[in-house]
Amino acid sequence: MPRLTAMTRAAREARILNAAVTCFAHTGYHGTTMEDIAAEAGIAKGATYLYFPTKEALFLALYQRWGCDAREAIQIALAALSPAERASPKRMLRLVVEVTGQHVQRNAALCRVLMEGRTLAAFIPAIAEQVTREQWQNQAQMEDLIRAGVAAGEWPPETDVATRATLIRATLHGLMATWHAAPGSFDWNAAAMAVIDW
Amino acid sequence: MPRLTAMTRAAREARILNAAVTCFAHTGYHGTTMEDIAAEAGIAKGATYLYFPTKEALFLALYQRWGCDAREAIQIALAALSPAERASPKRMLRLVVEVTGQHVQRNAALCRVLMEGRTLAAFIPAIAEQVTREQWQNQAQMEDLIRAGVAAGEWPPETDVATRATLIRATLHGLMATWHAAPGSFDWNAAAMAVIDW
Amino acid sequence: MPRLTAMTRAAREARILNAAVTCFAHTGYHGTTMEDIAAEAGIAKGATYLYFPTKEALFLALYQRWGCDAREAIQIALAALSPAERASPKRMLRLVVEVTGQHVQRNAALCRVLMEGRTLAAFIPAIAEQVTREQWQNQAQMEDLIRAGVAAGEWPPETDVATRATLIRATLHGLMATWHAAPGSFDWNAAAMAVIDW
Amino acid sequence: MPRLTAMTRAAREARILNAAVTCFAHTGYHGTTMEDIAAEAGIAKGATYLYFPTKEALFLALYQRWGCDAREAIQIALAALSPAERASPKRMLRLVVEVTGQHVQRNAALCRVLMEGRTLAAFIPAIAEQVTREQWQNQAQMEDLIRAGVAAGEWPPETDVATRATLIRATLHGLMATWHAAPGSFDWNAAAMAVIDW
DNA sequence: TATGAATGAGAGTTCATTCAT
DNA sequence: GATGAATGAACTCTCATTCAT
Numbered sequence: 030m031p032r033l034t035a036m037t038r039a040a041r042e043a044r045i046l047n048a049a050v051t052c053f054a055h056t057g058y059h060g061t062t063m064e065d066i067a068a069e070a071g072i073a074k075g076a077t078y079l080y081f082p083t084k085e086a087l088f089l090a091l092y093q094r095w096g097c098d099a100r101e102a103i104q105i106a107l108a109a110l111s112p113a114e115r116a117s118p119k120r121m122l123r124l125v126v127e128v129t130g131q132h133v134q135r136n137a138a139l140c141r142v143l144m145e146g147r148t149l150a151a152f153i154p155a156i157a158e159q160v161t162r163e164q165w166q167n168q169a170q171m172e173d174l175i176r177a178g179v180a181a182g183e184w185p186p187e188t189d190v191a192t193r194a195t196l197i198r199a200t201l202h203g204l205m206a207t208w209h210a211a212p213g214s215f216d217w218n219a220a221a222m223a224v225i226d227w
Numbered sequence: 228m229p230r231l232t233a234m235t236r237a238a239r240e241a242r243i244l245n246a247a248v249t250c251f252a253h254t255g256y257h258g259t260t261m262e263d264i265a266a267e268a269g270i271a272k273g274a275t276y277l278y279f280p281t282k283e284a285l286f287l288a289l290y291q292r293w294g295c296d297a298r299e300a301i302q303i304a305l306a307a308l309s310p311a312e313r314a315s316p317k318r319m320l321r322l323v324v325e326v327t328g329q330h331v332q333r334n335a336a337l338c339r340v341l342m343e344g345r346t347l348a349a350f351i352p353a354i355a356e357q358v359t360r361e362q363w364q365n366q367a368q369m370e371d372l373i374r375a376g377v378a379a380g381e382w383p384p385e386t387d388v389a390t391r392a393t394l395i396r397a398t399l400h401g402l403m404a405t406w407h408a409a410p411g412s413f414d415w416n417a418a419a420m421a422v423i424d425w
Numbered sequence: 426m427p428r429l430t431a432m433t434r435a436a437r438e439a440r441i442l443n444a445a446v447t448c449f450a451h452t453g454y455h456g457t458t459m460e461d462i463a464a465e466a467g468i469a470k471g472a473t474y475l476y477f478p479t480k481e482a483l484f485l486a487l488y489q490r491w492g493c494d495a496r497e498a499i500q501i502a503l504a505a506l507s508p509a510e511r512a513s514p515k516r517m518l519r520l521v522v523e524v525t526g527q528h529v530q531r532n533a534a535l536c537r538v539l540m541e542g543r544t545l546a547a548f549i550p551a552i553a554e555q556v557t558r559e560q561w562q563n564q565a566q567m568e569d570l571i572r573a574g575v576a577a578g579e580w581p582p583e584t585d586v587a588t589r590a591t592l593i594r595a596t597l598h599g600l601m602a603t604w605h606a607a608p609g610s611f612d613w614n615a616a617a618m619a620v621i622d623w
Numbered sequence: 624m625p626r627l628t629a630m631t632r633a634a635r636e637a638r639i640l641n642a643a644v645t646c647f648a649h650t651g652y653h654g655t656t657m658e659d660i661a662a663e664a665g666i667a668k669g670a671t672y673l674y675f676p677t678k679e680a681l682f683l684a685l686y687q688r689w690g691c692d693a694r695e696a697i698q699i700a701l702a703a704l705s706p707a708e709r710a711s712p713k714r715m716l717r718l719v720v721e722v723t724g725q726h727v728q729r730n731a732a733l734c735r736v737l738m739e740g741r742t743l744a745a746f747i748p749a750i751a752e753q754v755t756r757e758q759w760q761n762q763a764q765m766e767d768l769i770r771a772g773v774a775a776g777e778w779p780p781e782t783d784v785a786t787r788a789t790l791i792r793a794t795l796h797g798l799m800a801t802w803h804a805a806p807g808s809f810d811w812n813a814a815a816m817a818v819i820d821w
Numbered sequence: 822t823a824t825g826a827a828t829g830a831g832a833g834t835t836c837a838t839t840c841a842t
Numbered sequence: 843g844a845t846g847a848a849t850g851a852a853c854t855c856t857c858a859t860t861c862a863t
Contacts, residue, residue, distance in 0.1 A: 057350035059257040062836060073845045075839080084837065141349065147404060148346040151339060152255035157408075164408065192417045196398065196425070199405050203397025206345060206404075210355075210362065219390045227394075227425030230825065239826095261854065271828045276855070428846065437847095453746035455653040459833060469849045471835080480833070537745060543800060544742040547735065548651035553804075560804065588813045592821075595797025596790065602741060602800075603793050606751075606758065615786045623790070623821030656857060667824045669860080678858065 042080050045070045046091050054138035058088060058145055089159055092146045095139055096163045099132050100170055107174075118178020122197070123221045125174070129201050130217030133208050141209055147202075168194055200224065240278050243268045244289050252336035256286060256343055287357055290344050293337055294361045297330050298368055305372075316376020320395070321419045323372070327399050328415030331406050339407050345400075366392055398422065438476050441466045442487050450534035454484060454541055485555055488542050491535055492559045495528050496566055503570075514574025518593070519617045521570070525597050526613030529604050537605050543598075564590055596620065636674050639664045640685050648732035652682060652739055683753055686740045689733055690757045693726050694764055701768075712772020716791070717815045719768070723795050724811030727802050735803055741796075762788055794818065 048070035052061040063084055067074045081087035106128045107121060114120045133140045150160040171194035178184045184193075204220060231239070246268035250259040261282055265272045279285035304326045305319060312318045331338045348358040369392035376382045382391075402418060429437070444466035448457040459480055463470045477483035502524045503517060510516045529536045546556040567590035574580045580589075600616060642664035646655040657678055661668045675681035700722045701715060708714045727734045744754040765788035772778045778787075798814060 057346075060350055063838080064836080074837095075846060076844055078838070079843070145346055145349070147408065148255075148343055151343070151407060152258055160408065164405075189417060189421060192413060192421045195402075195405060195413045196418060196421050199401025200394065200398045201401070202404055203399070203401035204394075206400055207362075207393060207397050210345065210348065210358065215390060215393045219387060220394060223387065223390050223394050224425075227422075260852080272854095273829065273856080274827055277826065280855095282854070453742075456746050458831085470833095471850065472848055474834070475847065478834095541742055541745070543804065544651075544739055546804060547739070548654050556804065560801075585813060585817060588809060588817050591801060591809045592794065592798075592814060592817050595801050596794045597797070598800055599793025599795070599797035600789075602796055603758075603789060605745060606741065606754065611786060611789045615783060616790060619783060619786045619790050620821075623818075657859080658857080668858095669825060670823055672859075673822070 038080075041072075042090075045072070045077060045080055045087070046094060049087055049091050050095075050138050050142055053088070053091075053142045053145065058149055085153060085155055088146070088149070089155055092143060092156065092159050092163075096143060096146075096159070097166065098136070098139070099129060100167060102132055103128050104170070116181050118175065118181060118183040119225050121174060121178065123225050125171075125197070126201065126204075126221035126224050127217060129205070130208075130221070133205050134217075137209075137212075140205060144202075144205060144209060164198075167198055171198055197224075236278075240288075243270070243275060243278055243285070244292060247285055247289055248293075248336050248340050251286070251289075251340045251343065256347055283351060283353055286344070286347070287353055290341060290354070290357050290361075294341060294344075294357070295364070296334070296337070297327060298365060300330055301326050302368070314379050316373065316379055316381040317423050319372060319376065321423050323369075323395070324399065324402075324419035324422050325415060327403070328406075328419070331403050332415075335407070335410070338403060342400075342403060342407060362396075365396055369395055395422075434476075438486075441468070441473060441476055441483070442490060445483055445487055446491075446534050446538055449484070449487075449538045449541065454545055481549060481551060484542070484545070485551055488539060488552065488555050488559075492539060492542075492555070493562070494532070494535070495525060496563060498528055499524050500566070512577050514571065514577055514579040515621045517570060517574065519621050521567075521593070522597065522600075522617035522620050523613060525601070526604075526617070529601050530613070533605070533608070536601060540598075540601060540605060560594075563594055567593055593620075632674075635666075636684075639666070639671060639674055639681070640688060643681055643685050644689075644732050644736055647682070647685075647736040647739065652743055679747060679749060682740070682743070683749055686737060686750065686753050686757075690737060690740075690753070691760065692730070692733070693723060694761060696726055697722050698764070710775050712769065712775055712777040713819050715768060715772065717819050719765075719791070720795065720798075720815035720818050721811060723799070724802075724815070727799050728811075731803075731806075734799060738796075738799060738803060758792075761792055765791055791818075 045066065049061075049066045052065045052069055055061075056065070063077055064074050066087070067077050070077075077087070081090060103125055106124055107115065110120070110124065146156060146160055150157040168191075172190050175184065175188065175190050175193050175197075179186060179188050179190065204215075204217075207214065243264065247259075247264045250263045250267055253259075254263070261275055262272045264285070265275050268275070275285070279288060301323055304322055305313065308318070308322065344354060344358055348355040366389075370388050373382065373386065373388050373391050373395075377384060377386050377388065402413075402415075405412060441462065445457075445462045448461045448465055451457075452461070459473055460470045462483070463473050466473070473483070477486060499521055502520055503511065506516070506520065542552060542556055546553040564587075568586050571580065571584065571586050571589050571593075575582060575584050575586065600611075600613075603610065639660065643655075643660050646659045646663055649655075650659070657671055658668050660681070661671050664671075671681070675684060697719055700718055701709065704714070704718065740750060740754055744751040762785075766784050769778065769782065769784050769787050769791075773780060773782050773784065798809075798811075801808065
């Protein structure tokens with residue numbers, strides 16, 4: 030029997046991950062020390078290593094845990110649409126942009142960390158792997174969405190689904206980057222409308 | 228060794244900056260040591276400091292020097308268009324995406340470094356300043372382009388120029404990020420066409 | 426390893442300070458590296474920084490800790506005099522010189538470091554502050570001593586107490602400097618006698 | 624035939640030494656770089672090495688050149704006394720203190736450097752040698768002075784000349800140190816009077 | 822001679838990680 | 843399990859000295 034119940038352990042992990050988000054968002058991966066995170070989590074420096082073997086693993090766990098949040102939020106929002114709305118890919122597309130915007134604004138710290146992860150991925154293989162996996166999932170979800178839209182007849186049948194999905198993901202990523210660099214420099218709703226009418 | 232001619236000095240600086248691009252692209256800003264750069268440039272560690280006072284300044288100089296290359300490449304390409312083509316904003320937009328794609332593929336290392344700069348900007352004020360300045364210039368250039376397109380009648384007159392410019396920049400940034408994460412995962416020409424017909 | 430008891434911590438600090446005295450006395454402040462001190466103390470280089478944030482702070486702590494030792498030694502020696510002796514300022518003055526001499530001979534290394542501190546003070550503000558404070562205390566103690574001597578009638582009533590105190594301190598400082606430059610080049614007892622009969 | 628006349632060379636040396644005094648007085652031996660000195664002298668960094676082989680040698684030359692200035696100043700002042708005055712050791716002693724005081728106040732920078740030399744001597748053998756030599760000369764001069772005073776009958780015949788000379792030198796050194804640490808903290812004339820009546 | 826660019830050993834300091842308690 | 847003291851490799855930056863020009 031483990032000394033800590035699984036629940037306690039999970040709670041402790043979450044506590045550390047939350048602290049990590051705060052620290053990473055504030056000073057970046059390299060500017061944050063393990064001690065910073067432990068202090069923010071209110072535990073001893075060494076305790077962190079009982080839950081995550083390395084700083085990299087900690088970041089990875091963080092990314093894994095919350096990387097898909099946006100995807101989920103989108104899925105939930107789409108599910109909440111009325112059948113009529115769901116039949117309209119344009120409507121759905123607008124929703125995707127809007128929900129992403131809300132996500133960025135509500136979870137600014139987390140989003141900032143995830144975006145840094147995209148950069149870290151270029152130099153840390155383990156993170157690259159995770160990021161890649163997540164991007165594939167995003168891509169797949171987006172393609173499903175678009176394919177549905179094509180089937181519904183609102184997008185022309187010859188639409189290159191993969192390219193279109195890539196484009197939308199790219200746009201969203203770029204908007205997030207822009208937002209973080211200059212919060213408030215554009216209006217998410219306007220952007221959403223523009224994407225639709227592009 | 229009397230004072231270096233301005234040309235020699237500039238050449239030496241360029242040599243260091245080139246070495247820096249190689250190193251930063253390979254191991255990232257934090258994973259690269261000043262010694263790595265010096266070794267890559269074929270000079271002694273201390274010599275680097277004769278040209279750039281700090282690592283940060285070196286990165287900044289690099290960013291400043293080449294940050295506008297894409298902008299210039301686009302401007303040149305646009306200027307090379309026939310008057311007829313230049314009258315078409317769609318044509319111009321496609322060109323912008325294509326040129327960006329070529330830039331990314333031809334200067335992969337440099338682009339990768341500049342992209343990391345966008346992340347570093349979140350935590351290093353001096354870099355933030357430089358990045359911000361550059362983004363504004365990009366935004367201005369893009370807005371001019373779109374405004375011309377609107378005037379030419381190929382974009383509807385009620386187009387929100389600023390938002391549209393932001394959107395295109397975001398898309399380009401996102402495409403670059405995607406490309407670096409998974410080179411070859413999409414086709415730039417297809418992307419360009421898709422952007423037009425969005 | 427749970428938190429160190431205050432006592433253990435103090436012991437460790439003392440260990441480092443002792444090592445520092447040895448090193449500084451041997452090679453001087455600038456000729457001593459933090460690694461030298463750590464090695465002398467038998468700990469790792471980084472451990473030093475768990476106790477003192479900078480090299481300067483380490484020196485300062487050292488100065489603060491032992492700077493007043495001579496003052497104390499003198500006070501104790503004076504207190505040990507018989508009432509009859511204590512009534513004689515000449516007797517006391519001789520004692521001051523003798524005790525200083527013993528101090529220098531018994532704690533040669535420490536005295537040498539403190540003397541270097543007087544020089545460092547000229548260029549390192551934080552040390553200057555500490556040195557100044559200590560000199561004021563010395564001056565005050567010496568003035569008290571002389572004032573008592575004047576009151577006892579062994580010094581003429583018109584004696585300029587401050588100047589006289591300065592003079593004695595200067596003489597002691599100079600004797601210490603001379604001693605360190607050429608140990609044994611004079612006899613402390615003879616010097617003490619000479620000071621009395623000056 | 625040397626390319627430079629001896630005079631030019633000597634002038635250049637003096638120029639460097641003067642610059643060195645300024646720099647050393649301001650930032651200390653270790654805080655001063657060879658470049659600082661060259662800049663202050665208005666020559667190139669490398670040129671310094673045409674005149675002095677190392678930083679240490681430069682300091683040494685400086686010490687050698689001006690170390691005996693105080694001694695000379697005293698000798699000159701003594702020589703300027705009337706025969707009657709010269710017959711009085713007390714008068715002479717007062718003069719020594721006064722002249723030293725003037726020297727310190729007029730050549731503050733130089734004195735400060737020479738005093739640092741006394742500290743450096745503890746760790747740099749070549750400087751130690753020079754300092755020791757100079758101290759011996761000072762001691763000898765002082766002993767001559769006192770011996771004359773004894774002969775003149777103003778000091779008791781049983782005076783321990785060597786100890787007395789040491790004491791006076793120590794006092795002067797201490798007064799200089801005190802003055803540099805806190806310029807103006809005492810009055811040289813008062814000190815001179817006090818020394819006489821000690 | 823004089824210049825100042827180049828060198829490279831070495832400094833102080835940081836921090837991810839380990840492990841005795 | 844938890845603690846936090848200890849480790850030591852690695853980093854950025856400095857500067858006395860050399861030497862091609």
